[in-house]
Amino acid sequence: MLKSKRNEALVAAVLVAPFVAIYGWMFVYPTIQMVILSLQKAPLIVSAEGQSSFVGLDNYMRLFKDPIFYTSIKNTAYFLLLTVIPGTAMALAIALMVTRLKGWGQSLILSMFFLPYVLPITVVYLIWDWMMNFQFGIAQHLIAFFTGKPVNVWRAIPWFMPMVALITIWWTNGFSILLFLAALRNIPKEVYEAAQLDGATRWQLFWRVTFPLIWPVTVLCLTIQLILQMKIFDQVYLFSQGGRTQVTMVMVQYIFESAFIKNDGGYAATVAVAMFVVVIAFSVLNFQALRAGGSR
Amino acid sequence: MIRNIVRAALLSSALLGTAVGGALAQEHVVWWDFLGGGDGIRMKKLIDDFNAAHAGKIDIQATTLDWGVPFYTKVQTSAAVGEGPDVMTYHASRIPLAVSQNTLSEITADDMKIMGLSADSFAPAPWSAVNVDGKQYAVPFDTHPIVLYYNKDKLAAAGLIGADGLPTGLDGRDNFREALKKLQAGGTKYGISTVTADGSFSFRTIYSYLCQQGGDIGVDGAWLPGDSPAKLANAVQVIADWVADGTNPAYTDYPATVALFTSGDSAMMINGVWEVPTMTDLKAQGKLFDWGAIELPVLFDKPCTYSDSHSFAIPNNVGKPATPEKHAAVLEVIKFMEENSLFWATAGHIPANKAVTDSAEYKAMQPQATYAKLAANMIYDPKSVNAGVASPLFDAAGNAFTAAINGEVDATTAVTEMKAALDAL
Numbered sequence: 022m023l024k025s026k027r028n029e030a031l032v033a034a035v036l037v038a039p040f041v042a043i044y045g046w047m048f049v050y051p052t053i054q055m056v057i058l059s060l061q062k063a064p065l066i067v068s069a070e071g072q073s074s075f076v077g078l079d080n081y082m083r084l085f086k087d088p089i090f091y092t093s094i095k096n097t098a099y100f101l102l103l104t105v106i107p108g109t110a111m112a113l114a115i116a117l118m119v120t121r122l123k124g125w126g127q128s129l130i131l132s133m134f135f136l137p138y139v140l141p142i143t144v145v146y147l148i149w150d151w152m153m154n155f156q157f158g159i160a161q162h163l164i165a166f167f168t169g170k171p172v173n174v175w176r177a178i179p180w181f182m183p184m185v186a187l188i189t190i191w192w193t194n195g196f197s198i199l200l201f202l203a204a205l206r207n208i209p210k211e212v213y214e215a216a217q218l219d220g221a222t223r224w225q226l227f228w229r230v231t232f233p234l235i236w237p238v239t240v241l242c243l244t245i246q247l248i249l250q251m252k253i254f255d256q257v258y259l260f261s262q263g264g265r266t267q268v269t270m271v272m273v274q275y276i277f278e279s280a281f282i283k284n285d286g287g288y289a290a291t292v293a294v295a296m297f298v299v300v301i302a303f304s305v306l307n308f309q310a311l312r313a314g315g316s317r
Numbered sequence: 318m319i320r321n322i323v324r325a326a327l328l329s330s331a332l333l334g335t336a337v338g339g340a341l342a343q344e345h346v347v348w349w350d351f352l353g354g355g356d357g358i359r360m361k362k363l364i365d366d367f368n369a370a371h372a373g374k375i376d377i378q379a380t381t382l383d384w385g386v387p388f389y390t391k392v393q394t395s396a397a398v399g400e401g402p403d404v405m406t407y408h409a410s411r412i413p414l415a416v417s418q419n420t421l422s423e424i425t426a427d428d429m430k431i432m433g434l435s436a437d438s439f440a441p442a443p444w445s446a447v448n449v450d451g452k453q454y455a456v457p458f459d460t461h462p463i464v465l466y467y468n469k470d471k472l473a474a475a476g477l478i479g480a481d482g483l484p485t486g487l488d489g490r491d492n493f494r495e496a497l498k499k500l501q502a503g504g505t506k507y508g509i510s511t512v513t514a515d516g517s518f519s520f521r522t523i524y525s526y527l528c529q530q531g532g533d534i535g536v537d538g539a540w541l542p543g544d545s546p547a548k549l550a551n552a553v554q555v556i557a558d559w560v561a562d563g564t565n566p567a568y569t570d571y572p573a574t575v576a577l578f579t580s581g582d583s584a585m586m587i588n589g590v591w592e593v594p595t596m597t598d599l600k601a602q603g604k605l606f607d608w609g610a611i612e613l614p615v616l617f618d619k620p621c622t623y624s625d626s627h628s629f630a631i632p633n634n635v636g637k638p639a640t641p642e643k644h645a646a647v648l649e650v651i652k653f654m655e656e657n658s659l660f661w662a663t664a665g666h667i668p669a670n671k672a673v674t675d676s677a678e679y680k681a682m683q684p685q686a687t688y689a690k691l692a693a694n695m696i697y698d699p700k701s702v703n704a705g706v707a708s709p710l711f712d713a714a715g716n717a718f719t720a721a722i723n724g725e726v727d728a729t730t731a732v733t734e735m736k737a738a739l740d741a742l
Contacts, residue, residue, distance in 0.1 A: 066397045066418040155514065156566065156573040173568030176514055176719060263515030263715045267738075281390045283709050283742065284414065284702065 052297075058290035065286045073287065080291035090292065093270040094299065096182065100253050100271065103186035105246045112194050112242065113235075116201035117227075131202070138195030142255040145192050150175075150260070153184070175260045181269050185256050193249065197242045204238035205231070240311045247307055251300055272296045344375045344646040349392070350406040351384040352627075355594030356664035363660060367653050375646045385707040389414075392632065396420045401632035403639065404647045409446035409626035410698035410705030412454050417702045421454040422631040431645075432456070432652040434670075442695045443626040443669045449700065455628035456651050458658065459666035461590050462624035462695060463521050464688045465614065469607035471584035475499045483687070487614040490555060497564035500584040508564035510574040510583035511556060516718030517711040518571060519556060521623040522587050523718060525613055526552035528621035528696040534710075536699045540739040546732050553721050553728040555616060560722055567723045579605060587613070590688070593665030610684040612691035624695040625706065626669060629654065667692055703742050713738040 059080055063073030084090055119131055137145065152160045155173040165171050174180040208231065216230050232239075254273035261269045266278070276296065280289035352360045364377050380402075382388045389411060395401045397420070407415070415421045429435055434456065436444055443457035465484075472478050477496055479485030487493050497508030512518040524534065532548030535541050541549060559565035566577065578586035579599060586592075590610070599605040613622045629651045631639075639647065654661075658668035659678055667689050668674055680686050698704040705711075713735050721731035 064418065066393055066420070154573060155568045155570070156577065173514060176568050176723070263517045264719050265516075265716050266712065267716045278712070281386055282707070282712060284418070 055290045055293055055297075058287055059294045061287045061290075063285075063287040063290075065280055065284045065289075076287070080288050083288065084291050084295060089267055089270055089275060090295070092268065093272045093275045093292075096257075096269060097251065097253060097271045099182055100186060100189075100257075101247065101250055103183060104189050104250045105243060107186075108190040108194055108246055108250075109197060109239065109242045111190060112197035113201050113239070115194070116198050116205060117231075119198065120202055120205045131198070134198050135195035137192045140192070142192075142259070145188065146256070146259040149188050176264050178265065178268055181261070185253075185260060189250065189253070189256055193246075197246065200238050200242055201235065204235040208234050243311065244307060247303065251303060272299070343373055344642055346375060346377050346404060346643070346646050346650055347402040348377050348379040348404055348650070349388075349402040350379065350381055351388040352406065353381055353384060354591060355598070356591055356661075356666065357381055359594070359661060359664045363654060363657060366657065367650065370653070371649070375649060377650060389707060393418050393420050396632040396634055399634045399637035401634045403643060404629055404631055404650055406458070407455050407628050407630040408706045409443060409455065409457065409628050411708070412447060412628075412630070412705075413449055413700050414702040414705065414708070415630070416449045416454055419633055419635075422633045424453045424456060424631065428648055429453070429456075431648050432655065434652075434655060438655075438671055439669050440671065440692050440695075442624070442692075442697055443628075446626055446697050446700075447628050455630040456655065457669035458627045458629055458654060459661060459669050460624050460626050460692060460695065461666045462622045462688075462691055463525065463587055463589050464610045464612065464622075464691070466578060466586040466588060466592070466596070466608060466610045468578070468581065468584045469609055471500055471503065471505055471581070471606075475503050475584075483609070484611060484614075488616070490616040493614055493616055494558060494562065494564075497559060497585075498562065501564055505582070505584045507566055507577060507583040509559060509585040509587065510569060510577040511559075511565055511587045512569065512571050512574050513556070513560060513565065513722050514568045514570040514573075514719065515715060516720075516722065517715035519718050519722060520711060520714035521589075522556065522613075523549070523552045523714070524696065525621055525623045526555055526616055528623070529615060529617035529619055531618060534699050534704075535739075536701045537703060537742065541732070541736050546729075546736060549735075550728040550732045551617075553718060553731060556722040557724060557728055561724055581606060590665035590667070590685075593685070594663065597663070608684075610688050612688050612694070620691070620694040621696055622691050622694055624697060626697075627666065628669075703739070709742055710739065 058073075060075055060077060061073045062076045062079070067073055115134060119127060119134070122130055140148075152158050153174050155161065155171055158171075161171040164174070172180060174184045212230055212234070213226060216226055221229065252273055253271050254277065257269060257271050258274050258277070266274075270278075272292070273296070276289050276292045279285045279292055348364070350357075350360060361379070364379050367375075368377055382391060392401060392405060392407075393415065397418070401420075407421075412421065439457050440460070443460050447453055447455040447457055465487075467484055469478065472484055475496070477484055477486050477500075487496055500508040511522060527534065527545070527549050530548040530551060532545040532552070533542055534549075535545065556565065560567050566573075566583075569577070574583070574586055574588065575592060575595065577583040579595070593610065596605060596608050596610075600608065612620060631644075631647055655670045656673075658670055658673050659676065662668050662673070662679060662682060662685050665685070667685070668679070673679055674689060674692075679689075698708075698710070701710070703709045716738065717731040717735035720726045721728050
């Protein structure tokens, strides 16, 4: 009895070893290196003239006094607020509409919503940069209709984050829609029929039948979105190039800027460690909140 | 069984050996550049010409990478692990950082002798820009300043073309401002289009005006010394005034300024000489008015224009030094490009090699020959690891100037913020 248990443990160890090895090599080791780097004053590339040296917690002291760092946290949080829940809600709404369509019509509409998802960010950037162009952009007619005059949305600070959020939702929503559609198709028709027999209204059908049954997928969508959008970098970097980058800075962008523009590898690692902590905090919060929601 | 495998392995490596041996006669030179626009097409022709002239001996394998931060990041990191190219284009303004990172190999006096070049082959400004602490790290290929493009028909209608056929009456800050209003009164949508959505691009123009007042951007530890902040604020205010007057469109990005100028909606444009091919090609297709390009007008005390240089640099591939044969081939490549840079001048850039700019062919080239005289009044980026294209200095300029030239904050505040950002580097 005891012996077989020991055997089992051995087999388990052998089976997980490849994963643990790769995980340790590709994730744990670089993470430890990053923390060590964050304790140094180090250029991006070490050479005869640019050596690295340990400076203790200096980088962290600097971080806590750095206004751009706080701006980047604030902007990232604002961006999450604008994308995660609104994006998921919009995906659900679109999925509810698409699921009512039948046959090739559904395929056509679905592929229209899914198309942006397959585009690389550079293409998304070029499309929207021209659409929103201050002089020639077609979307400026729409903006001018509401505001009375054209607005350069990539330079007017109050417009910047909401527009980036809108484009991000447009870009990444296809995947959430697919997930929701699959979930909606999994709900047996009998459940609706039974509810209708009991005289449920459409509103009640949604809130009492559909929503609880797709809640696990909603949780999945929210989590995927949260992780994805917390790493926001490309869109903000591209759309703010040459502009007021310090005002629109997000966290990953600040790591990039410190490392590759300011050639300050040590400080970049410090920002990365801080982001690591923030991401863990967010993930735990998200997990707890959604578990609480699911236990209703 | 095992013996068979060994035999097969030996055989295949022997075959591989002869293949490599055969290819040794031809030296491959891996080339990286960042020339993506009209000048990229012209560079491709130069490379093809080189390969044709050296068939069987040297072969350039060229790759074009994305301009700016992506290019320099890739070069720095790849050279550090010995995976860089054999030769590459490099902005002179970015050399100080590269030297501090040990990215570039020194170019020796012997190398220069082999190429038939020396310090006297170049104008002082580009030559100085490729030297750091008395050592040479690149060979200047061109200088690419900004210039004033103008629509000859519009300027003539406003009485701004002199007897020599060149623009006149544009010197002096107030004078220029009035000229813009006059052009606009004549029915043109904008007097001038300069990039206003990207403060790091405007930096080139603003830096020129700072220099025209005798101001100094400074270097690390002493950014904007003396009364330079006030002079820089003046320079920023020049563009802010145009935007406030409505003679220069607000929040306008690079492609839009070119579109406004080429469509006739703006009478003038300040941009790099690299837009010359755009105009030449449009004109050749019969889609453009009579145009020209001149040195920036003197708005303050003396002529002065911002410039940078494309140069050729040899990366210091750590752990993988080039063989003597490879090094000789690289020098041959640079020599060829320097000698054939007259064709490069059609891309708008002013060749750095004086032998080329002194030639009769170059002096007949228009508008290149007209603006080439500004080479005497050029200012380069300060020699600092924090300056140059896509540098923290450009970044700080983007943050400070974008808001100021569009009237969101006043020029003095923007300059104060910029100095604070630079001092914090």
